[in-house]
Amino acid sequence: MNNWDWSAVADFMPAFWDGVLVTLQVLVLGSLLSFTLGLVWAVGYRGPRWVRWPVNIVTEFIRNTPLLVQLFFFFFVLPEWGVQFSELTTGTIAIGLHYSTYTAQVYRAGIDAVPAGQWEAATALSLPVGRTWFAVILPQAIRRIVPALGNYVISMLKDTPLLAAIGVLEMLQQYKLASAETFQYTEPLTVVGVAFILIAYPASLLLRVLERRLVR
Amino acid sequence: MTAGLWTHWILPGIWITIQLTVYSAALATVVAFGIGMARTHRSRFVRFLAGFYTEVFRGTSALVLMFWLFFVMPGLFGWALVPMWAAVLALGLSYGAYGAEVVRGALNSVSPAQREAGVALSFTPWQRMRLILLPQAVPEMIPPFNNLLIELLKGTALVSLLGVADTSFAAYLVRLATQESAEIYTVTLGIYFVLAFVLTRGMRALERKTKAGIGITAGGVR
Numbered sequence: 001m002n003n004w005d006w007s008a009v010a011d012f013m014p015a016f017w018d019g020v021l022v023t024l025q026v027l028v029l030g031s032l033l034s035f036t037l038g039l040v041w042a043v044g045y046r047g048p049r050w051v052r053w054p055v056n057i058v059t060e061f062i063r064n065t066p067l068l069v070q071l072f073f074f075f076f077v078l079p080e081w082g083v084q085f086s087e088l089t090t091g092t093i094a095i096g097l098h099y100s101t102y103t104a105q106v107y108r109a110g111i112d113a114v115p116a117g118q119w120e121a122a123t124a125l126s127l128p129v130g131r132t133w134f135a136v137i138l139p140q141a142i143r144r145i146v147p148a149l150g151n152y153v154i155s156m157l158k159d160t161p162l163l164a165a166i167g168v169l170e171m172l173q174q175y176k177l178a179s180a181e182t183f184q185y186t187e188p189l190t191v192v193g194v195a196f197i198l199i200a201y202p203a204s205l206l207l208r209v210l211e212r213r214l215v216r
Numbered sequence: 217m218t219a220g221l222w223t224h225w226i227l228p229g230i231w232i233t234i235q236l237t238v239y240s241a242a243l244a245t246v247v248a249f250g251i252g253m254a255r256t257h258r259s260r261f262v263r264f265l266a267g268f269y270t271e272v273f274r275g276t277s278a279l280v281l282m283f284w285l286f287f288v289m290p291g292l293f294g295w296a297l298v299p300m301w302a303a304v305l306a307l308g309l310s311y312g313a314y315g316a317e318v319v320r321g322a323l324n325s326v327s328p329a330q331r332e333a334g335v336a337l338s339f340t341p342w343q344r345m346r347l348i349l350l351p352q353a354v355p356e357m358i359p360p361f362n363n364l365l366i367e368l369l370k371g372t373a374l375v376s377l378l379g380v381a382d383t384s385f386a387a388y389l390v391r392l393a394t395q396e397s398a399e400i401y402t403v404t405l406g407i408y409f410v411l412a413f414v415l416t417r418g419m420r421a422l423e424r425k426t427k428a429g430i431g432i433t434a435g436g437v438r
Contacts, residue, residue: 003291064366064412065405066373069384073405076397158277165377172280185287193284197275204275 008187012178016191019174023160026092026170030160031153033096038103043133045108063101068162070094075166091163099156106148110141147211154200154207161192171195221390229386230407236300236372236382237411240307241365247312252319253345266316273313279374282306286378303375311368318360322353355426362419366412373408383407 044055062070071094078085085093114137122132161172169177175188254266273281286302289295297305326349334344376385387404391397 061405061409064370065408066370066384068370068373068376069387069401069404069408072384072388072391073397073401076391077401080397161277161279162374164279172277172283175283179287186291189280189284189288193276193280196277196280197272200275201271 003186005184005187008182008184009191011182011184012175012188012191015174015178016171016188016195019169019171019192020195022088022168023157023170026088026095026160026163026168027153027157029092030096030099030156033092034099034103034152034156035149037097037100038107039138041100041104042107042111045104046111059101059104062098067095067098067159068165070098071162071166087163087166087168091166091168095156095159095163098159099152102152102155103149106145106152107141109148110145111137113144114140143214146214147207150203150207150210154203157200157203158196221393225381225386225389226383226403226407229381229383230411232300232380232382233369233372233408233411236303236307236375236380237365237369237415239304240311240368240372243304243308244312244315244364244368247309248315248319251312251316252323255316255320256323258341270313270316273310274317276310278306278310278371279377281310282374282378299375299378299380303372303378303380307368307371307374311364311371314364314367315361318357318364319353321360322356323349325356326352351430355423355430355432358419358423358426362416362423365415365419369412369415370408 041055041059044051046052047055071091074090074094075087078090118136118140119132122136127136160170163170164173164176167173171192175192178188179185251266251269254262255270257263257266282303285297285306286299289297289302330348330352331344334348339347372382373384375382376388379385383404387400390400394400
């Protein structure tokens with residue numbers, strides 16, 4: 001550890017903060033997308049066969065293939081189809097879509113854990129489908145799955161550097177740009193690595209607290 | 217897609233992906249069992265060290281770790297790693313940390329009476345681990361290990377960013393050559409999907425085999 005240079009850390013800081021903001025932005029928007037879309041998939045798993053089958057095939061395919069390749073797919077193919085998004089939007093959509101197939105499994109488990117009597121009660125009261133889902137089933141399901149969803153937010157955080165591959169200016173991309181200019185690699189990259197631990201570890205502690213509160 | 221690109225890039229790329237998966241999975245298994253067993257050790261210090269390892273490697277991003285091993289280690293310590301081995305090290309160490317949690321959970325789920333029986337027979341701790349706890353814990357580990365293995369397979373795509381000529385890297389080159397993005401990336405996704413499917417099948421077979429070894433039917437009532 002003889003050639004660590006603190007001034008390189010200081011030089012990297014302004015770019016680093018820009019990267020942190022973009023990373024957090026991707027994380028928040030990607031999470032929202034994955035939570036909503038995951039719910040759509042999960043309700044689809046319970047639908048009639050002509051809905052269930054395609055939903056199963058699509059989600060299994062997305063879940064079992066690499067996010068990086070999906071990123072490139074969207075980045076290169078969407079413009080060919082005449083749809084032009086910024087790098088940031090493309091990246092957020094790809095990461096949100098990828099993680100929606102994970103959150104779908106979480107929702108599925110939560111929905112399966114709601115006792116069958118609740119479905120029957122909703123039928124007995126002849127509640128419409130929408131009310132059954134939103135007033136009876138989901139409020140009971142979502143309480144127990146918040147911690148599991150949180151775990152995927154942490155995973156998503158750690159996958160945001162992949163977006164650097166398509167030029168999104170998140171933490172890793174800021175490092176790449178900075179090191180290409182200053183030829184200092186060690187300090188900026190270590191700062192980025194440590195930043196992930198500093199965000200992820202307190203978040204996982206927070207989740208443990210949340211788990212104790214919500215899951216009874 | 218022309219045949220030349222297929223045989224010169226895609227097929228060798230698939231082979232590199234398979235190699236990477238096998239090497240990293242082997243390293244991850246060693247790390248998972250080492251760290252996982254250390255987390256159930258009776259010494260508090262050993263448990264703390266193992267816990268620290270897990271938090272650090274689970275906390276950071278595999279891609280950043282890979283970059284760090286590849287670009288920073290040479291400058292900091294004077295070791296240079298071939299990109300392939302930097303990748304194997306990064307994947308093995310980080311997925312090993314996830315695997316350690318699986319091993320710990322499975323060991324803890326073995327009934328305490330089994331451990332006590334080992335104590336009553338005056339087995340050494342290592343004998344208890346090897347003869348009583350592990351044979352019962354291993355079948356429990358296989359389904360979560362299967363998930364991790366699929367994650368690891370998908371993680372190997374990251375090595376293309378270090379310039380290792382794996383499937384994803386081949387896809388990138390072929391796209392540059394042919395400009396047929398939709399086709400080449402659909403094929404690539406299909407290749408990974410098939411690999412993941414084969415892995416899952418293999419792990420299911422392994423689960424049945426290890427469960428049969430201790431007299432449980434896989435998927436049956438427990």
